[in-house]
Amino acid sequence: MSGDLSHDAHLRAALRHAPDHALAPPAGVSQTILNAARQLHKPARPAATPSPAVRITVAPPRAIAWLRQWFASPRLAGGLATGLVAALGLGLWIDLGREPVIDRAPVEAAKETRSSEATPAAPPAVGSGGAREDDRRAEMAAVQQRTPEAPAASRAKRSADAAVIAPQITRDVDPAPPKAPAPRAASPERRQNRVAPESESELAKMSPPETAPPPSAAAPTPAPRSEPAPAVTEVAPAPAEATDAAPTATAAATDNRQRDAAARSDMRMSSAAARAAAVAGARAPAVDPAVEAAAAASPAFTLLRRARSELGNGNARWTWMPPGKAAIVPLDDAAHEWLARVAQATRARWIDTTERASAGEALEVRWWRDDWPQATLRIEADGLRWIEHSGRIRHAPLEAATLQRLRSP
Amino acid sequence: MNNDAAPRVVHADDGDVALMSAFAAGDVQAFEWLYRRHHAALYRFVRRLLGRDGAAQADEVFQDTWLRVVHAKERYVPQGASFRTWLFTLAHHRAIDVLRRSGREVALPEGEDAEPFVPEGTPWSTWPRPEDAIDEVVFWRRAGAKLLECLEQLPVAQKTAFLLHHEDGITLDEISRALGIGFETAKSRLRYALSKLRTCMGAHLDAAALSWRQVPDGDATDSDKPGSGPRRLGARA
Numbered sequence: 001m002s003g004d005l006s007h008d009a010h011l012r013a014a015l016r017h018a019p020d021h022a023l024a025p026p027a028g029v030s031q032t033i034l035n036a037a038r039q040l041h042k043p044a045r046p047a048a049t050p051s052p053a054v055r056i057t058v059a060p061p062r063a064i065a066w067l068r069q070w071f072a073s074p075r076l077a078g079g080l081a082t083g084l085v086a087a088l089g090l091g092l093w094i095d096l097g098r099e100p101v102i103d104r105a106p107v108e109a110a111k112e113t114r115s116s117e118a119t120p121a122a123p124p125a126v127g128s129g130g131a132r133e134d135d136r137r138a139e140m141a142a143v144q145q146r147t148p149e150a151p152a153a154s155r156a157k158r159s160a161d162a163a164v165i166a167p168q169i170t171r172d173v174d175p176a177p178p179k180a181p182a183p184r185a186a187s188p189e190r191r192q193n194r195v196a197p198e199s200e201s202e203l204a205k206m207s208p209p210e211t212a213p214p215p216s217a218a219a220p221t222p223a224p225r226s227e228p229a230p231a232v233t234e235v236a237p238a239p240a241e242a243t244d245a246a247p248t249a250t251a252a253a254t255d256n257r258q259r260d261a262a263a264r265s266d267m268r269m270s271s272a273a274a275r276a277a278a279v280a281g282a283r284a285p286a287v288d289p290a291v292e293a294a295a296a297a298s299p300a301f302t303l304l305r306r307a308r309s310e311l312g313n314g315n316a317r318w319t320w321m322p323p324g325k326a327a328i329v330p331l332d333d334a335a336h337e338w339l340a341r342v343a344q345a346t347r348a349r350w351i352d353t354t355e356r357a358s359a360g361e362a363l364e365v366r367w368w369r370d371d372w373p374q375a376t377l378r379i380e381a382d383g384l385r386w387i388e389h390s391g392r393i394r395h396a397p398l399e400a401a402t403l404q405r406l407r408s409p
Numbered sequence: 410m411n412n413d414a415a416p417r418v419v420h421a422d423d424g425d426v427a428l429m430s431a432f433a434a435g436d437v438q439a440f441e442w443l444y445r446r447h448h449a450a451l452y453r454f455v456r457r458l459l460g461r462d463g464a465a466q467a468d469e470v471f472q473d474t475w476l477r478v479v480h481a482k483e484r485y486v487p488q489g490a491s492f493r494t495w496l497f498t499l500a501h502h503r504a505i506d507v508l509r510r511s512g513r514e515v516a517l518p519e520g521e522d523a524e525p526f527v528p529e530g531t532p533w534s535t536w537p538r539p540e541d542a543i544d545e546v547v548f549w550r551r552a553g554a555k556l557l558e559c560l561e562q563l564p565v566a567q568k569t570a571f572l573l574h575h576e577d578g579i580t581l582d583e584i585s586r587a588l589g590i591g592f593e594t595a596k597s598r599l600r601y602a603l604s605k606l607r608t609c610m611g612a613h614l615d616a617a618a619l620s621w622r623q624v625p626d627g628d629a630t631d632s633d634k635p636g637s638g639p640r641r642l643g644a645r646a
Contacts, residue, residue: 018553025452033475037440391510
């Protein structure tokens with residue numbers, strides 16, 4: 001290059017004689033790099049790989065080509081779209097005509113029971129089950145009339161439903177408690193309680209979880225014996241409050257029902273459920289936001305959650321260099337487990353620091369996302385040091401025994 | 410072109426591009442040769458670029474650079490720049506990333522690329538006087554140590570230009586293309602770097618004072634013809 005500056009011979013000579021001229025990368029680093037290169041070729045294709053140009057020129061099989069062309073044709077696309085719209089319309093139309101009867105039954109029954117409690121003017125007749133049923137039907141009709149915005153068709157349907165509900169109400173009054181509402185009432189809670197530990201499953205596995213399911217949802221415990229099922233619970237107060245007015249037969253029936261429910265509950269309590277109840281009892285009663293925050297602030301947990309999510313979606317390729325290994329390998333289940341152990345061991349122990357390293361030897365563990373470094377964890381003599389790609393450094397002091405356990409992947 | 414032919418067998422003394430192509434085709438040995446050829450220079454470059462404060466991160470930058478090479482083997486296409494330039498550019502970008510992350514200033518002060526540099530201080534104020542030098546080796550080692558100190562004071566951009574140009578023999582044209590800067594900018598940065606280093610070292614060598622001293626073997630300048638042997642410093646000044 002004509003415009004290039006010529007070298008300064010003195011500076012160049014000085015550079016060549018600088019004390020760092022004989023510096024070489026540490027053997028471990030070199031080994032890691034060479035291992036990474038070897039690893040990349042382990043599942044490699046045979047040596048005679050066709051060049052991209054060849055791959056392009058190779059014609060695909062005829063059938064595949066025809067299929068591709070057929071799928072790409074506007075006629076097929078139009079047909080598929082029409083079919084999809086038709087199926088959607090049909091599904092909506094069918095769905096319009098259906099109303100879940102079973103789902104409404106317990107709700108209506110509960111509503112009826114509550115309304116009967118709230119109307120002392122119409123106390124149930126002693127021992128006249130038929131009259132009670134009639135009253136309830138009348139009330140049901142009144143309730144339906146109180147909803148003027150409901151369309152006529154819907155009202156007619158509700159009347160029809162009421163006929164279905166009526167026998168069920170009778171069954172509610174009967175000693176036998178309804179079976180369906182109990183699990184259904186518990187299910188939303190149970191679902192909620194299951195979501196939280198699964199999202200932090202790694203932490204939850206090894207430590208008391210932040211979210212403990214309430215005993216009633218986890219398993220039948222001795223406590224619900226007095227209130228075996230929600231339907232019964234709602235019905236039970238009526239005779240208790242209206243002791244003076246209510247007939248003793250109703251109270252007896254309620255007692256019978258409670259006893260039956262308790263007996264059934266006892267029968268249902270298998271050994272597994274008993275264990276679950278014991279665990280539920282041992283757990284914290286509610287979610288501790290501080291613990292939640294600590295888990296969220298844990299860099300190990302954050303990285304674990306991110307890696308799992310991205311690996312699950314296939315959005316990124318995560319690799320890591322396990323402790324004491326000079327190879328970079330994909331992040332697998334063992335890696336997740338190890339990271340979860342780190343997250344668990346360091347909970348609420350991370351402290352921000354500016355020191356990148358402490359004196360003494362340390363094992364380094366590193367993570368990459370699509371070959372870009374994400375974090376470095378140094379297992380030092382007195383704890384762990386987490387160095388993030390962003391430059392943030394945190395230190396978590398740990399006991400020697402814990403550190404020793406973490407030294408093996 | 411016969412695409413069915415087996416990939417060419419490469420040797421340790423083959424060119425970088427040939428070795429890289431062989432590595433892309435599955436020849437791990439080719440990568441090992443490439444690594445051996447460039448690892449020391451690249452490590453030195455990274456260490457010097459990061460300086461004393463960033464020495465702890467040199468291994469990380471060095472390793473990441475090579476890992477990028479490993480994973481980019483199939484995407485690597487020699488487009489004008491040599492493999493070495495590409496490699497050093499990768500390392501430079503990674504080092505800048507690390508420096509930014511650690512809060513060190515990597516941008517040049519405004520206008521520094523454009524304004525002419527006026528040397529300050531007295532030339533030769535700290536350069537070892539020839540008569541103090543015990544022998545050639547000691548003299549140049551001292552000079553080398555001093556130069557590393559002077560490098561610490563250079564802005565990263567100027568340091569990059571100087572190291573790539575003087576240590577790694579990359580031309581200004583290649584530097585400008587690799588770093589994505591204009592040729593004049595690269596030239597200006599190098600000029601600044603040289604001027605500052607000369608000042609820091611007791612710069613602008615006095616030809617008369619050092620005319621007896623020869624540049625050690627293998628340090629021929631761009632203008633030197635191969636095989637011309639060592640020459641007197643004074644001749645250049």
